[in-house]
Amino acid sequence: MSAPMQEEMASRPRGMSSIKEALGSWGDIRQLLRGGDQGAIVPVVIPKDGRGLRWLTLVWIALWAFLSAGIATTTDADWAMVPLLLLGVLSLAGAALWWWRSSIIEIEEGTVGVLTKFGAISGPGLTPGRHYLWHPWARVAYVVDVTTEIPYNAPVLACPTHENVPLKSIEFFLKFRIVDALQFVQRIGAGNFDLVLSNSVQDAIRQRSRQVRTEQAYDLRGSDVQDMQDLLNRQLARYGVQIMGCNIPDVQLPTQYRQHISTRERVAKELQAYEKEWDLTRKRRVDTLLMDIERSKKVRDAKVVEVNASLNQARKDVAQMLEEQETEAQKVKYEIETRGRTNLVAAQGEARAQEQLATAYRDNRAVLGYELARRRLDVGAQLAQHAPQPVIVQTDGGGSDSSALSTLLLAQMLPRLGEQQSSTRPKPRQVSSETVDTAQQALTDAAKQMIGNRSGGKQG
Template sequence: MEQASRTVRGQGMSSIKEVVSSWSDVARLLRGGDSGALVPVVIPRDNRGLRWTTLVWFGLWALISGFMLLRGAWGPIAMVVAILSFILAALWWWRSSIVEIEEGTVGVLTKFGAISGPGLAPGRHYLWHPWARVAYVVDVTTEIPYAAPVLSSPTHENVPLKSIEFFLRFRIVDAIRFVQTIGAGNFDLVLSNSVQDAIRQRSRQVRTERAYDLRGSDVKDMQELLNRQLTRYGVQIMGCNIPDVQLPDQYREHLATRERVAKELVAYEKEWELTRKRRIDTLLMEIERSKKIRDAKIVEVKASLNKARKDVAQMLEERETEAQAIRYEIETQARTNLVAAQGEAKAQEQLATAYRDNRAVLGYELARRRLDVGANLAENAPRPVIVHTDAGSADNSALSTLLMAQLLPQIQAGAASRSRPALRQQPQPTGDEVAQAAGSAAQRAVQAVRGRQK
């Protein structure tokens, strides 16, 4: 029956079911599934029952028998058997009440067949109530993968696609709501129908030639739609996508031809683009080469122009320097001649003044010399010698007169010789010396005038 259902639904579609098994197989079924089917819910077999009460009833019988045979030898033995029965019944009850919930799962607890409490968390629990049992163990942490291929899904042009592969991941977020409202078997049918409806709505929105665009497309709207439909069952869709789309064989051949032509067109366009780019690069290289040649020539012309300008500027500077030097030389020569003429004029003027002053000096010197000559002549002129004799003396003989006459020339010669050295000690300047002194003074005056003009 299950195989027929899978054939009707389509090969490759995942199936979800719940399995009844012992506690030892719960973890294996939740993690690995059963015969290729997904198993999010396991119904564990409860083997407790009330068989442990057999020991209780046996203990009560042994206890009553012991009280009845208390006086005999079997009385104590019956009492011991009763106590051992009670102990074994308690151990059996304690061991059968232990329940271990796997990590990542939730145990749904029922009492008298009704769900009780929010669910058992992972770990060890003790069910002391004899009619309390774990009815379901639900995986609430694993994101369960679910593949749902849809066959003959029509496009916008009503062309049926061969198949659309749809893959999703869901997780049970509310275990009690899941087992209360739908269960694993019914959820499989609801999920497959919801997925097919969502895929068909999406395929109706695309054109046939763009059907391959569904591969890896954004399916958040489909995820939101499925979440709105499945939230009331305590299930949340964590993610979904469309990994593959297959077109009909005839249309695929037609599309393959179009794709081949499109690829050839793209290849031709790429080749033409490459050729055009190569030509453009060649032209650009030529343009760049021409620009470099032009720039080199411009640089050469600018260098020549700068050199010519520099030569002209240097030549003009040299000519201007020569003209300036000639002008300075002419001005210097003219200024020198002017100064020389002015100095010579002043020298002549001073020389004339010196000559005029020298004439007065010469006249003064001549007059002075005349006076000196007159004085010398007056000194050297013969003077009468008067010899005074006393009237009362008796020396008036002729001999004394003769001796006096001989001694007078010698006395006059000695006086003259004493006066001449005195005259030699004060030599008087000659006329040549006076003229020479005047010329030196004139030259000094001319040099002083030239120094002030410079």
């Protein structure tokens, strides 16, 4: 890793992820890709190629043995020809075996091997599995992880808001995957990608924080960052990288503003507590009022029951009183009817007595007529005494004595004449009720007889 990159990583905020490429043997590739190197993310490993051209030594030995065997045939040392030929064959076999074994490479599952020939990338990349590199200058320059979703944490410090208030930090977390290993290796590489990704993330977060007010900064936590993901995908697509997901797990406000926010939260909590207490007090008062209303309703119902009982008692008393009055009325009615029947019986008895008396005096009609006439006169005198006495004032219709003076004199004389008549009127005799009844009966009979006579005369 170059010195500028090391300085850049040293100046990064604490907790920020770093990406780099590592150099390792074929046996360490799995560990480097899965576990990283010294806390850094390693998506690309440069394998150490131990093949080299050391197998050519055996080839040169075989050529020397064959050449020595040829020279031995031309000299007296033909006894060394067979061992030299055997050494040459064994050297060639060892060189072939060494070449075959060193050409075998195995690509891990989920990775892609970038093949180079003479330093240039050749082919689309080696798929996972066993491959044979027969070309002596063919190398696997990079092993790139293309299936793992690599997590990346990028906190941004002193990020200003809409009011230009610098936030203490904004934590940003994303997951990316290398979808094209050749583009990633050719265009950017792991170290440069770390710088590009961190700068892109900081730029996207600063753009988002500029759109948010300071009092709403906490709303960034867990908010929808799909637009930021699309922006990062557009920026990193040419490097063969795709952002799989991202979010903002935490936002830290400045200390002074956080104290202000805590004060506001404390005041809001106190206000909420006061509101709850007021709601509880109001509910308690409402419950008390409802209990009072229910108690008043019960008292009212009791009074209504009492009034209904009193009303029923009054109705009973009135009914009893009416019944008593009706009984008393029936009693009075019965008494009146009894008295009437008694009077009727007495009258009938007297009528029968009078009838018997009339039968007894049938022969002496003159006496009876005289007595009847006398009784009529007595009854008429009694009636005349009680009747009003008319005063007749005769005036000459043709005279001129109808003046106001004559009318006034006549009005003053009339009371005097009335007093004189009342003083000169004889006192009435005391007549018994039986006599009056008899006279009334006689007058009734006489009136009936007169009416009969008149009707008979008209008919004649």
